[in-house]
Amino acid sequence: MEAINQRIGEILARVRSSKPLIHHITNLVVMNDTANVTLHVGGLPVMAHDAEEVAEMVAHAGALVLNVGTLSPSWVESMLIAGRRANELGIPIVLDPVGAGATLLRTKTNRSLLSSLQIAVVRGNSGEIGALSGTGGEVRGVESIIAPDNPAAAARLLARTYRTVVALTGARDIITDGARVFTVSNGHIWLTTLTGTGCMATTMVAAFAAVERDYLLAAAGALAMFGLAAELAAEKAHGPASFKVALFDQIYNLTPEQVAAGARVTEIAG
Amino acid sequence: MEAINQRIGEILARVRSSKPLIHHITNLVVMNDTANVTLHVGGLPVMAHDAEEVAEMVAHAGALVLNVGTLSPSWVESMLIAGRRANELGIPIVLDPVGAGATLLRTKTNRSLLSSLQIAVVRGNSGEIGALSGTGGEVRGVESIIAPDNPAAAARLLARTYRTVVALTGARDIITDGARVFTVSNGHIWLTTLTGTGCMATTMVAAFAAVERDYLLAAAGALAMFGLAAELAAEKAHGPASFKVALFDQIYNLTPEQVAAGARVTEIAG
Amino acid sequence: MEAINQRIGEILARVRSSKPLIHHITNLVVMNDTANVTLHVGGLPVMAHDAEEVAEMVAHAGALVLNVGTLSPSWVESMLIAGRRANELGIPIVLDPVGAGATLLRTKTNRSLLSSLQIAVVRGNSGEIGALSGTGGEVRGVESIIAPDNPAAAARLLARTYRTVVALTGARDIITDGARVFTVSNGHIWLTTLTGTGCMATTMVAAFAAVERDYLLAAAGALAMFGLAAELAAEKAHGPASFKVALFDQIYNLTPEQVAAGARVTEIAG
Numbered sequence: 001m002e003a004i005n006q007r008i009g010e011i012l013a014r015v016r017s018s019k020p021l022i023h024h025i026t027n028l029v030v031m032n033d034t035a036n037v038t039l040h041v042g043g044l045p046v047m048a049h050d051a052e053e054v055a056e057m058v059a060h061a062g063a064l065v066l067n068v069g070t071l072s073p074s075w076v077e078s079m080l081i082a083g084r085r086a087n088e089l090g091i092p093i094v095l096d097p098v099g100a101g102a103t104l105l106r107t108k109t110n111r112s113l114l115s116s117l118q119i120a121v122v123r124g125n126s127g128e129i130g131a132l133s134g135t136g137g138e139v140r141g142v143e144s145i146i147a148p149d150n151p152a153a154a155a156r157l158l159a160r161t162y163r164t165v166v167a168l169t170g171a172r173d174i175i176t177d178g179a180r181v182f183t184v185s186n187g188h189i190w191l192t193t194l195t196g197t198g199c200m201a202t203t204m205v206a207a208f209a210a211v212e213r214d215y216l217l218a219a220a221g222a223l224a225m226f227g228l229a230a231e232l233a234a235e236k237a238h239g240p241a242s243f244k245v246a247l248f249d250q251i252y253n254l255t256p257e258q259v260a261a262g263a264r265v266t267e268i269a270g
Numbered sequence: 271m272e273a274i275n276q277r278i279g280e281i282l283a284r285v286r287s288s289k290p291l292i293h294h295i296t297n298l299v300v301m302n303d304t305a306n307v308t309l310h311v312g313g314l315p316v317m318a319h320d321a322e323e324v325a326e327m328v329a330h331a332g333a334l335v336l337n338v339g340t341l342s343p344s345w346v347e348s349m350l351i352a353g354r355r356a357n358e359l360g361i362p363i364v365l366d367p368v369g370a371g372a373t374l375l376r377t378k379t380n381r382s383l384l385s386s387l388q389i390a391v392v393r394g395n396s397g398e399i400g401a402l403s404g405t406g407g408e409v410r411g412v413e414s415i416i417a418p419d420n421p422a423a424a425a426r427l428l429a430r431t432y433r434t435v436v437a438l439t440g441a442r443d444i445i446t447d448g449a450r451v452f453t454v455s456n457g458h459i460w461l462t463t464l465t466g467t468g469c470m471a472t473t474m475v476a477a478f479a480a481v482e483r484d485y486l487l488a489a490a491g492a493l494a495m496f497g498l499a500a501e502l503a504a505e506k507a508h509g510p511a512s513f514k515v516a517l518f519d520q521i522y523n524l525t526p527e528q529v530a531a532g533a534r535v536t537e538i539a540g
Numbered sequence: 541m542e543a544i545n546q547r548i549g550e551i552l553a554r555v556r557s558s559k560p561l562i563h564h565i566t567n568l569v570v571m572n573d574t575a576n577v578t579l580h581v582g583g584l585p586v587m588a589h590d591a592e593e594v595a596e597m598v599a600h601a602g603a604l605v606l607n608v609g610t611l612s613p614s615w616v617e618s619m620l621i622a623g624r625r626a627n628e629l630g631i632p633i634v635l636d637p638v639g640a641g642a643t644l645l646r647t648k649t650n651r652s653l654l655s656s657l658q659i660a661v662v663r664g665n666s667g668e669i670g671a672l673s674g675t676g677g678e679v680r681g682v683e684s685i686i687a688p689d690n691p692a693a694a695a696r697l698l699a700r701t702y703r704t705v706v707a708l709t710g711a712r713d714i715i716t717d718g719a720r721v722f723t724v725s726n727g728h729i730w731l732t733t734l735t736g737t738g739c740m741a742t743t744m745v746a747a748f749a750a751v752e753r754d755y756l757l758a759a760a761g762a763l764a765m766f767g768l769a770a771e772l773a774a775e776k777a778h779g780p781a782s783f784k785v786a787l788f789d790q791i792y793n794l795t796p797e798q799v800a801a802g803a804r805v806t807e808i809a810g
Contacts, residue, residue: 021681029301029317031569031610035735040780045735046639046681047569050612053645060642060680070301072320099316102330105323140330141291141316193522195305195315239519240310249779252733299571299587340571342590369586372600375593410600411561411586463792465575465585509789510580 004267008221009260011212016042016256020062020210022203025049025079027069027098030196034065034203040252041225043207049075054082061091062210063120067199068109069098069142076109083117092120092209096202100124101131101139114162120215122158123167123202126151133158142198144170152181152268167219169201173227175220182220185264186227193240201226204251224263229254231262274537278491279530281482286312286526290332290480292473295319295349297339297368300466304335304473310522311495313477319345324352331361332480333390337469338379339368339412346379353387362390362479366472370394371401371409384432390485392428393437393472396421403428412468414440422451422538437489439471443497445490452490455534456497463510471496474521494533499524501532544807548761549800551752556582556796560602560750562743565589565619567609567638570736574605574743580792581765583747589615594622601631602750603660607739608649609638609682616649623657632660632749636742640664641671641679654702660755662698663707663742666691673698682738684710692721692808707759709741713767715760722760725804726767733780741766744791764803769794771802 021044024034031047038045048057051074058064064086066079086093097110110132113119122129127144130137135154138146148154152174155166159178168174173184191197201223208222209215229250230243237243291314294304301317308315318327321344328334334356336349356363367380380402383389392399397414400407405424408416418424422444425436429448438444443454461467471493478492479485499520500513507513561584564574571587578585588597591614598604604626606619626633637650650672653659662669667684670677675694678686688694692714695706699718708714713724731737741763748762749755769790770783777783 023681027317028298028568029305032302032572032735035569036780039733039735044681044683046642047567047610048639048643049610050645052613053643056643056645057681070317070319073322099318102316103318103323103326105320105326141293141314141327143314193309195302195309239522240306241515241518241522245515245781245785248781252779252781297587298568299575302572340587340589341593343592369588372586373588373593373596375590375596411563411584411597413584463579465572465579509792510576511785511788511792515785 004265005260005263007217008224008263009256011208011218011221012225012259013256014211015207018211019044020207021046021060022063022065022206022210023048023058023061024065025075025082026065026067029069030199033196034199036248037200037203037251038207040248041204041207049078051078051081054078055085058082058086058091059089063206064091064093065202065206066093066113067096067098067202068106069199071109079113080116087118092215093117094121094123094202094206094209095119096199097122097124097128097132099139099142100128101137102141107131119162119164120209121165121167121205121219123169123205125198126168126170129158129166129168130154165215165219167205167223169198169223173223175216177216180216181268182216183266183268184220184223184227186224186231188230188234190234190237190240190243191230194244220265224265225254225259228259228262274535275530275533277487278494278533279526281478281488281491282495282529283526284481285477288481289314290477291316291330292333292335292476292480293318293328293331294335295345295352296335296337299339300469303466304469306518307470307473307521308477310518311474311477319348321348321351324348325355328352328356328361329359333476334361334363335472335476336363336383337366337368337472338376339469341379349383350386357388362485363387364391364393364472364476364479365389366469367392367394367398367402369409369412370398371407372411377401389432389434390479391435391437391475391489393439393475395468396438396440399428399436399438400424435485435489437475437493439468439493443493445486447486450486451538452486453536453538454490454493454497456494456501458500458504460504460507460510460513461500464514490535494535495524495529498529498532544805545800545803547757548764548803549796551748551758551761552765552799553796554751555747558751559584560747561586561600562603562605562746562750563588563598563601564605565615565622566605566607569609570739573736574739576788577740577743577791578747580788581744581747589618591618591621594618595625598622598626598631599629603746604631604633605742605746606633606653607636607638607742608646611649619653620656627658632755633657634661634663634742634746634749635659636739637662637664637668637672639679639682640668641677642681647671659702659704660749661705661707661745661759663709663745665738666708666710669698669706669708670694705755705759707745707763709738709763713763715756717756720756721808722756723806723808724760724763724767726764726771728770728774730774730777730780730783731770734784760805764805765794765799768799768802
């Protein structure tokens with residue numbers, strides 16, 4: 001794994017040096033947090049959702065985040081416009097299928113985005129990935145309540161169906177392109193006490209994917225760094241809000257060397 | 271009051287064990303804060319406002335929050351759809367009439383929601399409750415500038431008119447169903463230096479109402495816990511932002527036993 | 541400069557004593573932060589964007605903030621309605637042209653607002669001011685990537701074109717009405733690691749402009765105070781998030797005397 005860790009550190013170094021613009025069309029709850037995470041990891045954030053400007057905006061981006069956390073039809077229309085332009089230009093799209101499985105609209109919208117666009121990475125929890133892959137799992141609101149029986153199989157199936165990378169986050173993250181499977185064991189239980197940590201992870205993945213075309217590695221590396229930041233932050237936390245302050249500080253402070261040293265990424269039999 | 275305090279602690283314990291989903295259709299300013307407060311007190315938050323999914327989403331919720339802080343017609347329409355479904359299913363609705371009295375649109379919209387739906391609890395400041403009850407008071411923006419002459423009478427009148435519980439928050443909170451009147455003297459002046467503390471209180475009330483059908487007690491208990499968290503947070507505050515971090519940490523850390531011991535709830539002559 | 545510093549302290553004292561309502565029609569990313577900054581500096585915030593209520597709401601305001609960070613047509617329409625009413629009533633408007641230059645829509649919308657309304661102060665970064673003045677500069681997303689060759693000349697030109705005050709923020713802030721030019725050298729590099737610090741500065745300017753009709757002085761004073769708060773906050777920062785907590789605490793804690801003593805405002809040859 002040392003070669004992988006080395007490469008993960010290098011990806012972070014490239015994010016920091018090239019400062020990719022990460023165009024978000026995202027939900028109303030986490031906009032401020034994910035804009036800050038983008039800056040702290042080393043990118044430049046922009047949130048823009050109007051149909052008239054999204055194609056022009058995304059053309060300057062290193063990656064596009066589509067997050068349906070508080071979706072409405074006009075926003076989904078803009079996601080499709082921006083997504084098609086991103087596909088034309090070879091700009092990676094990271095989809096966060098927030099609440100897929102919780103309502104018909106969310107399941108339908110995410111499947112439509114997956115069918116209409118070439119998505120580079122889908123980052124979701126086990127319930128969402130289970131619902132989208134049709135292998136079970138249950139989502140209440142935006143939380144995974146019941147995981148599919150075999151999360152790795154659900155992720156692999158979804159990845160194959162849409163020819164994408166699936167990053168399923170949880171106590172142990174599973175990242176797969178349908179063939180190879182990586183797991184990431186960095187992270188901390190405090191992450192479950194805060195809203196938007198899944199969305200933050202998605203933003204981290206987008207920043208890494210903006211500078212690394214091996215999206216499997218980019219996603220694994222971003223999740224390892226996010227989890228590592230959480231581990232260090234937990235040492236200073238007195239509760240979820242002080243944990244959040246420390247988490248954001250750590251995302252900013254972590255060096256490529258520290259990430260290369262602390263990432264716990266493993267390739268498992270597919 | 272010991273029996274009441276005991277019951278308040280038990281309500282919190284039930285929130286923690288049953289993790290009710292709290293569906294918010296709320297304003298754009300506080301979404302992140304109220305999602306976090308929902309998690310910290312022990313529930314699961316979801317923010318969803320599209321007309322196509324709100325009826326389906328609310329069906330899985332323990333309570334529905336309607337908050338008009340940044341209202342627009344399409345959102346109010348969704349509030350009515352979600353609210354009617356909640357009423358059919360017996361799911362309590364907590365209304366936060368942000369800025370009622372400040373503009374005609376806000377006063378009108380809140381009265382319309384109160385007339386069209388069976389609201390379990392209205393949580394507002396004295397200016398808002400005064401404006402809705404027609405007993406005076408003045409609101410500038412979203413802040414109570416002039417309280418009605420007799421806040422308790424204003425709250426009782428509003429509660430009777432719409433057969434609801436009114437929770438009027440301020441230096442001393444007043445909670446009434448139109449007959450019985452409780453006061454809560456927990457709280458701290460730092461709460462007035464932060465935006466969205468009223469909305470946070472509303473979310474706390476919704477989490478308690480999701481697991482306790484005595485809405486008078488649920489509202490009083492939630493406000494006592496919120497005020498108690500503020501008192502403890504104030505000890506660590508160097509200004510409003512460090513107060514906010516400590517407040518959120520405390521909401522998470524407070525145990526049912528601590529809340530039962532620290533709540534200052536009094537029943538006064540109606 | 542002692543006379544200027546004295547006047548700046550007095551402006552802050554007036555904000556604190558009169559608590560002006562600052563009506564924001566602003567972007568979805570920073571609403572919570574700018575509402576809090578409004579409260580901490582001494583004003584009352586309200587965020588309201590519906591066409592039906594903005595004219596009524598702004599009539600009670602001390603200043604109106606128009607911020608196009610996440611613009612859409614219906615919001616721009618509300619900006620024009622609120623802005624026209626503000627102009628009729630002599631209420632100062634502060635425009636934040638977020639991302640002007642990044643897309644055609646943003647450049648066009650900001651020019652349209654500048655042409656249609658009498659704007660008291662435009663607060664932007666060097667790329668935005670360069671783009672609006674037509675003197676060069678480049679914006680990626682919402683960040684200034686390349687400044688115009690002569691930022692002060694760009695600011696003066698824009699100020700003259702639209703008969704407004706331009707406050708260009710950066711390592712050294714430049715404030716001009718097209719004739720006189722002030723610079724502010726307060727500030728800290730940490731401000732560049734956080735999202736929304738430009739928007740926060742705009743809100744500070746609006747609070748000062750609400751109580752001081754010399755908008756050149758109001759803008760310079762507000763930016764000096766914001767920069768001074770950042771300098772003090774930096775002493776307690778371990779990263780961008782702990783810096784943000786300290787920054788907000790400092791905005792609240794700074795006294796008129798401290799601001800008068802610490803402001804570094806200089807008038808330079810125009």
